[in-house]
Amino acid sequence: NAGVTQTPKFQVLKTGQSMTLQCAQDMNHEYMSWYRQDPGMGLRLIHYSVGAGITDQGEVPNGYNVSRSTTEDFPLRLLSAAPSQTSVYFCASSSKSGLTGELFFGEGSRLTVL
Amino acid sequence: AQSVAQPEDQVNVAEGNPLTVKCTYSVSGNPYLFWYVQYPNRGLQFLLKYITGDNLVKGSYGFEAEFNKSQTSFHLKKPSALVSDSALYFCAVSPNAGNNRKLIWGLGTSLAVNP
Numbered sequence: 001n002a003g004v005t006q007t008p009k010f011q012v013l014k015t016g017q018s019m020t021l022q023c024a025q026d027m028n029h030e031y032m033s034w035y036r037q038d039p040g041m042g043l044r045l046i047h048y049s050v051g052a053g054i055t056d057q058g059e060v061p062n063g064y065n066v067s068r069s070t071t072e073d074f075p076l077r078l079l080s081a082a083p084s085q086t087s088v089y090f091c092a093s094s095s096k097s098g099l100t101g102e103l104f105f106g107e108g109s110r111l112t113v114l
Numbered sequence: 115a116q117s118v119a120q121p122e123d124q125v126n127v128a129e130g131n132p133l134t135v136k137c138t139y140s141v142s143g144n145p146y147l148f149w150y151v152q153y154p155n156r157g158l159q160f161l162l163k164y165i166t167g168d169n170l171v172k173g174s175y176g177f178e179a180e181f182n183k184s185q186t187s188f189h190l191k192k193p194s195a196l197v198s199d200s201a202l203y204f205c206a207v208s209p210n211a212g213n214n215r216k217l218i219w220g221l222g223t224s225l226a227v228n229p
Contacts, residue, residue, distance in 0.1 A: 004157070042221040043158075043204065090157055102148070103217075105157030 002026050006091050006106035013081045013113045021076040021109050023091030029104070031094040032074040033058070034066065036087040037108075043090070049074055081113045116141040118207050120220035127195045128228050135190040135223045137205030146208040147188040149179055152222075153201045161203075164188060175199070195227045 007022045025032065033048035035058075045058030049068040063085060065077040074093075078085060088110050092103040118139045127133045139145065149161040162173025169181045179190045190203060205220040 040221065043219045045217075092158075102160045102163065103150075103158070105159070107157045108155075 004091055004093055004104050004106040006089075006109050008109060009107065010110050011112070013078075013111065015082060015113060017081050018077070018079050019081065019111075020078075021089055021091075021111070023074045023076065023106060024072050025074075025091075025093040025104070026072065027093065027095070027104065028071060029093035029095050030071065032068065033092050033103075034064070034074070034076045035090045035092060036060065037090060038087050046076065046089075078111075081111075083113045085111065086113045087111060116207075116209055116218055118205055118218050118220040120203075120205055120223045122223050123221075124224045124226065126226045126228060129197050130194050133192050133195040133199070133225065133227070135203050135205075135225060137188045137190065137220055139186050139188065139205075139207045139218075141207055141209035141218065143209060147179075147181060148206040148208070148217075149173065149177070149188075149190050150204045150206065151175075151201050152204065158204060161190070195225075197227045197229050200225055200227045 004025045030051045034046040035043045037043050044060045046060055046064050047058055047066040049055045052068050052071050055066050055068055068074055088108050090108050091106040094103050121136055147164040150158040151161050152158045161177050162171050164171050164181045172178045177192050179188055181188050202222045202224050204222045206217045208217050
Protein backbone atom coordinates (compact mmCIF):
# COMPACT_ATOMS: atom_id res chain seq x y z
CA ASN A 1 0.00 0.00 0.00
CA ALA A 2 1.92 3.02 -1.27
CA GLY A 3 -0.33 5.75 0.22
CA VAL A 4 0.82 9.21 -0.89
CA THR A 5 3.87 9.30 -3.15
CA GLN A 6 5.82 12.49 -3.86
CA THR A 7 8.56 12.99 -6.42
CA PRO A 8 11.25 14.19 -6.49
CA LYS A 9 12.49 14.01 -2.89
CA PHE A 10 15.15 16.64 -3.52
CA GLN A 11 15.50 19.33 -6.17
CA VAL A 12 17.78 22.30 -6.70
CA LEU A 13 16.63 25.03 -9.06
CA LYS A 14 18.00 28.31 -10.25
CA THR A 15 15.91 31.44 -9.94
CA GLY A 16 13.47 31.65 -12.81
CA GLN A 17 13.42 27.96 -13.65
CA SER A 18 10.21 26.01 -13.66
CA MET A 19 9.41 22.59 -12.31
CA THR A 20 6.60 20.32 -11.23
CA LEU A 21 6.34 18.45 -7.96
CA GLN A 22 4.39 15.27 -8.44
CA CYS A 23 1.92 13.80 -5.98
CA ALA A 24 -0.03 10.57 -6.39
CA GLN A 25 -2.26 8.68 -3.99
CA ASP A 26 -3.71 5.20 -4.34
CA MET A 27 -6.41 5.44 -1.67
CA ASN A 28 -9.13 6.90 -3.91
CA HIS A 29 -9.18 10.03 -1.77
CA GLU A 30 -11.20 12.93 -3.10
CA TYR A 31 -9.39 15.59 -1.11
CA MET A 32 -5.76 16.44 -1.89
CA SER A 33 -3.63 19.35 -0.82
CA TRP A 34 -0.18 20.89 -0.91
CA TYR A 35 1.55 22.39 2.09
CA ARG A 36 4.90 24.03 2.54
CA GLN A 37 6.84 23.74 5.77
CA ASP A 38 9.32 26.41 6.78
CA PRO A 39 11.21 26.84 10.07
CA GLY A 40 9.18 28.85 12.54
CA MET A 41 6.22 29.04 10.16
CA GLY A 42 4.64 25.65 10.66
CA LEU A 43 2.56 24.23 7.84
CA ARG A 44 0.97 26.55 5.32
CA LEU A 45 -1.64 25.46 2.81
CA ILE A 46 -0.81 26.32 -0.79
CA HIS A 47 -3.61 24.79 -2.85
CA TYR A 48 -6.16 22.08 -2.39
CA SER A 49 -8.65 20.04 -4.38
CA VAL A 50 -11.88 18.35 -3.38
CA GLY A 51 -12.12 16.24 -6.50
CA ALA A 52 -11.05 15.85 -10.11
CA GLY A 53 -11.45 19.13 -11.97
CA ILE A 54 -11.83 21.20 -8.78
CA THR A 55 -9.04 23.21 -7.20
CA ASP A 56 -8.89 26.15 -4.83
CA GLN A 57 -6.32 28.39 -3.22
CA GLY A 58 -5.00 28.03 0.27
CA GLU A 59 -3.28 30.71 2.30
CA VAL A 60 -0.07 31.04 0.24
CA PRO A 61 -0.95 30.30 -3.41
CA ASN A 62 1.14 32.95 -5.17
CA GLY A 63 3.79 31.51 -7.45
CA TYR A 64 2.20 28.09 -7.60
CA ASN A 65 -0.28 26.43 -9.95
CA VAL A 66 -2.15 23.16 -9.59
CA SER A 67 -4.49 21.00 -11.61
CA ARG A 68 -6.47 17.87 -10.84
CA SER A 69 -7.24 15.89 -13.96
CA THR A 70 -7.56 12.56 -12.15
CA THR A 71 -8.48 11.47 -8.64
CA GLU A 72 -5.01 10.02 -8.12
CA ASP A 73 -2.73 12.88 -9.15
CA PHE A 74 -2.28 16.43 -7.92
CA PRO A 75 0.87 18.08 -9.32
CA LEU A 76 2.21 21.39 -8.04
CA ARG A 77 3.85 23.66 -10.60
CA LEU A 78 6.35 26.41 -9.99
CA LEU A 79 6.38 28.53 -13.15
CA SER A 80 9.30 30.81 -12.24
CA ALA A 81 11.07 29.72 -9.09
CA ALA A 82 12.19 32.28 -6.54
CA PRO A 83 14.50 31.88 -3.52
CA SER A 84 11.46 32.48 -1.28
CA GLN A 85 10.10 29.18 -2.53
CA THR A 86 12.94 27.27 -0.92
CA SER A 87 11.05 24.97 1.41
CA VAL A 88 9.92 21.45 2.12
CA TYR A 89 6.69 20.63 0.32
CA PHE A 90 4.17 18.07 1.49
CA CYS A 91 1.26 16.59 -0.35
CA ALA A 92 -1.61 15.29 1.78
CA SER A 93 -4.86 13.53 1.01
CA SER A 94 -8.02 12.64 2.85
CA SER A 95 -11.27 10.83 2.17
CA LYS A 96 -14.11 13.27 1.72
CA SER A 97 -16.86 11.16 3.12
CA GLY A 98 -15.19 10.37 6.42
CA LEU A 99 -15.15 13.95 7.70
CA THR A 100 -12.55 12.79 10.16
CA GLY A 101 -9.97 15.27 9.03
CA GLU A 102 -7.28 12.65 9.08
CA LEU A 103 -4.71 13.62 6.51
CA PHE A 104 -2.28 11.19 4.93
CA PHE A 105 1.01 12.89 4.09
CA GLY A 106 3.70 12.10 1.59
CA GLU A 107 7.35 11.97 2.62
CA GLY A 108 8.04 15.49 1.37
CA SER A 109 9.99 17.18 -1.40
CA ARG A 110 12.86 19.41 -0.38
CA LEU A 111 13.30 22.26 -2.84
CA THR A 112 16.20 24.70 -2.91
CA VAL A 113 16.08 27.72 -5.19
CA LEU A 114 19.42 29.43 -5.76
CA ALA B 115 -8.83 35.65 14.31
CA GLN B 116 -8.92 31.90 14.68
CA SER B 117 -5.69 30.42 15.88
CA VAL B 118 -3.91 27.49 17.45
CA ALA B 119 -1.10 27.95 19.94
CA GLN B 120 1.53 25.49 21.02
CA PRO B 121 3.15 27.54 23.75
CA GLU B 122 6.33 25.49 24.05
CA ASP B 123 8.78 25.31 21.17
CA GLN B 124 10.56 22.42 22.89
CA VAL B 125 9.76 19.95 25.61
CA ASN B 126 12.42 17.83 27.29
CA VAL B 127 11.57 14.79 29.36
CA ALA B 128 13.46 11.81 30.72
CA GLU B 129 12.65 8.38 29.39
CA GLY B 130 10.00 6.71 31.53
CA ASN B 131 8.57 9.98 32.78
CA PRO B 132 5.13 11.24 31.74
CA LEU B 133 5.04 13.83 28.98
CA THR B 134 2.64 16.61 28.07
CA VAL B 135 2.64 18.68 24.91
CA LYS B 136 0.29 21.63 25.17
CA CYS B 137 -2.17 23.01 22.65
CA THR B 138 -4.74 25.77 23.04
CA TYR B 139 -7.06 27.12 20.41
CA SER B 140 -9.26 30.04 19.62
CA VAL B 141 -11.99 29.11 17.16
CA SER B 142 -15.72 29.48 17.04
CA GLY B 143 -18.24 26.68 17.23
CA ASN B 144 -17.42 23.09 18.06
CA PRO B 145 -14.09 22.31 16.43
CA TYR B 146 -12.50 19.03 15.55
CA LEU B 147 -9.06 18.69 17.09
CA PHE B 148 -6.06 16.68 15.90
CA TRP B 149 -2.52 15.76 16.80
CA TYR B 150 0.09 14.79 14.23
CA VAL B 151 3.68 13.67 14.68
CA GLN B 152 6.62 14.25 12.36
CA TYR B 153 9.77 12.20 12.68
CA PRO B 154 12.99 13.62 11.18
CA ASN B 155 12.93 13.88 7.40
CA ARG B 156 9.48 12.28 7.22
CA GLY B 157 5.95 13.37 6.48
CA LEU B 158 3.42 13.99 9.21
CA GLN B 159 1.51 11.07 10.69
CA PHE B 160 -1.91 11.22 12.30
CA LEU B 161 -1.90 10.42 16.04
CA LEU B 162 -5.40 11.05 17.31
CA LYS B 163 -8.47 13.24 17.03
CA TYR B 164 -11.34 14.60 19.07
CA ILE B 165 -14.69 14.91 17.37
CA THR B 166 -17.22 14.54 20.13
CA GLY B 167 -17.94 12.46 23.20
CA ASP B 168 -15.42 11.44 25.85
CA ASN B 169 -12.98 14.23 26.56
CA LEU B 170 -10.08 11.79 26.80
CA VAL B 171 -9.17 10.29 23.46
CA LYS B 172 -6.62 7.58 22.85
CA GLY B 173 -4.44 7.33 19.81
CA SER B 174 -1.43 5.66 18.28
CA TYR B 175 1.80 4.70 20.08
CA GLY B 176 0.24 5.01 23.55
CA PHE B 177 -0.58 8.70 23.22
CA GLU B 178 -3.76 10.25 24.51
CA ALA B 179 -5.17 13.76 24.59
CA GLU B 180 -7.57 15.56 26.86
CA PHE B 181 -10.10 17.98 25.45
CA ASN B 182 -11.05 20.79 27.81
CA LYS B 183 -13.75 23.00 26.37
CA SER B 184 -13.71 25.59 29.13
CA GLN B 185 -9.97 26.09 28.78
CA THR B 186 -10.05 25.59 24.99
CA SER B 187 -7.17 23.17 25.28
CA PHE B 188 -6.25 19.83 23.78
CA HIS B 189 -3.06 18.68 25.47
CA LEU B 190 -1.23 15.58 24.26
CA LYS B 191 -0.07 13.17 26.93
CA LYS B 192 1.73 9.91 27.40
CA PRO B 193 2.21 8.16 30.74
CA SER B 194 5.74 6.92 30.06
CA ALA B 195 7.93 8.52 27.41
CA LEU B 196 10.22 6.57 25.11
CA VAL B 197 13.35 7.84 23.37
CA SER B 198 11.64 6.91 20.11
CA ASP B 199 8.91 9.47 20.89
CA SER B 200 11.41 12.23 20.12
CA ALA B 201 9.85 14.09 17.20
CA LEU B 202 7.98 17.23 16.19
CA TYR B 203 4.35 17.35 17.26
CA PHE B 204 1.66 19.44 15.63
CA CYS B 205 -1.76 20.34 16.92
CA ALA B 206 -4.41 21.19 14.32
CA VAL B 207 -7.97 22.43 14.57
CA SER B 208 -10.79 22.27 12.10
CA PRO B 209 -13.24 25.06 12.93
CA ASN B 210 -15.86 23.99 10.42
CA ALA B 211 -16.95 20.76 12.04
CA GLY B 212 -14.83 18.42 10.01
CA ASN B 213 -14.08 20.47 6.94
CA ASN B 214 -10.42 19.72 6.71
CA ARG B 215 -9.93 22.26 3.97
CA LYS B 216 -9.76 24.76 6.80
CA LEU B 217 -7.33 23.15 9.18
CA ILE B 218 -5.51 25.62 11.38
CA TRP B 219 -2.09 24.40 12.47
CA GLY B 220 0.04 25.15 15.45
CA LEU B 221 3.71 25.85 14.83
CA GLY B 222 4.81 22.59 16.36
CA THR B 223 6.56 21.45 19.52
CA SER B 224 9.82 19.57 19.43
CA LEU B 225 9.84 16.74 21.95
CA ALA B 226 13.17 15.41 23.13
CA VAL B 227 13.14 12.31 25.31
CA ASN B 228 16.46 11.78 27.03
CA PRO B 229 17.71 8.28 27.92
